[in-house]
Amino acid sequence: MTSPLLELAARRVVLLDGAMGTQLFQKGLSPGDPPELWNADRPDEIRSVHAAYFEAGADAVLTNSFGGTPIKLASHGLEDRAAELNRAAAEIAVSVRPPGRFVGGSLGPTGRFLAPQGECTESQLEETYSVQARALAEGGVDFLLIETQYDLREALCALRAARKTGHPVFTTLTFNSFPRGYFTIMGDGVAASLSALEKAGASAVGANCTLDSKDMASLVAEMRAATPLPLIAQANSGQPQIGDGGVTYAQSVEDYVSHIPRMAAAGANIIGGCCGTDPDTIRRMAEILKIPAAGRE
């Protein structure tokens, strides 16, 4: 499948945005509250985060819908509002999208396990992701990003559901560094996972979260050897640390961005931030990657 965004990724590195949750906590979101609720209650706050990332140079931003599957929203008693909150998430991001830039619908994990480890069935997962994907598509996103997946089987359920929208679907897994290499917590290896996602019709694949930018650059090299698809990499800014001034992340901005060129050289086509990154990080990445300002391409 092709799309303007994928065509762009074939010409140069595409820059995604950074963290959303951290920005919202700074704006007063209570830790126990679902960020998706602000799509209905405080849309201007969400809009301003997206606008800041576009201004920083992001080619695409991800909607505030990471925890937006009905299964995940049910933990807050909000499952019946899934369609409304996801559609709103998409509309808010689309409303500040400059010409030539993009909006991706974010779909995060349900937090459940499939049988036999858990109670969920594949059809339940496919159904819950279908509700979310459909609403994000209705809200006007350009592509869908299934992200932070720790179980390849769940990622494949989400992918099947999301592809029904007809939009390009990107998928990222979260790999941890284990004694024998990079694996998801469920034990899915890099090469096997990426080729399974490719076979199932993902338009771009990759990794996000947990690893810092140094380790992520190494993982990109391993992923590049496993698939010809466009590769996505979104690293954390190291491990979180709590000090007197609140939460900080172990990697400084300087250290974080210093590994970005290696990530691109190793074959990442779509690069963004994850936990601990902010518009300033993205601005620095835009400079390093020489991303032209909106409308200058």
Next chain:
Amino acid sequence: MTEEKLFDAMQEAVVSGDKLRARSLAEEALGLGIDPARIMEKGYIPGIQKVGDLWEQGEYFLPELITSAACMKEAMEVLRPALLQGGRAASPEGAVVIGTVEGDIHDIGKNLVASMLQANGFEVHDLGADVKLERFISEAEEKRAEIICLSALLTTTMLNQKRLIGLLADKGLRDRYGVLVGGAPVTRAWAEQIGADGFGANAPDAVRAAKAIAADVKKRREHVERDPR
């Protein structure tokens, strides 16, 4: 089957994740009149410890840990009545209350630690997710637990681990309980910074820490009982 062979088979059942066999071997051993505490100690516990080792070597992942913990549960269901009947503790390692702290609904890691603790001989009182700090303490008091285990997945909610330790101190109960913390953003440095008694980087690591803490708390309490000053 000889006793030795039975114990080997139990270990193998846990390591390979064969729940039916884990249960039937426990029944068979009881039928032969083997002491249930000895069955646990020589048959099943070495099995779950091997599983922990395989995890640390990078051979096993979450699905294997979950399935092996379920095998332990099957065996325990068979052995518990016999243990209690013999006046033996079904959970010799001690009791814990465990939960994900207030404001945090993530429970995958917490559930895994709970089942691994249970599999390793702890009496586990799982309070669920989004648990009020006061409740951790009232349940620990009621259940006479040695350890309070606090999970947090968010950088915003891990602060509640620190608050709980403060709350224990305010109530004059800090010395009475061991506090074990864990969760994705939690590090050893954080555990030390907030004065927790231990830290679990993952489920097998949490079991190891819990054993050390429980032993320490029991010693501390004995000391207090002998010397009320």
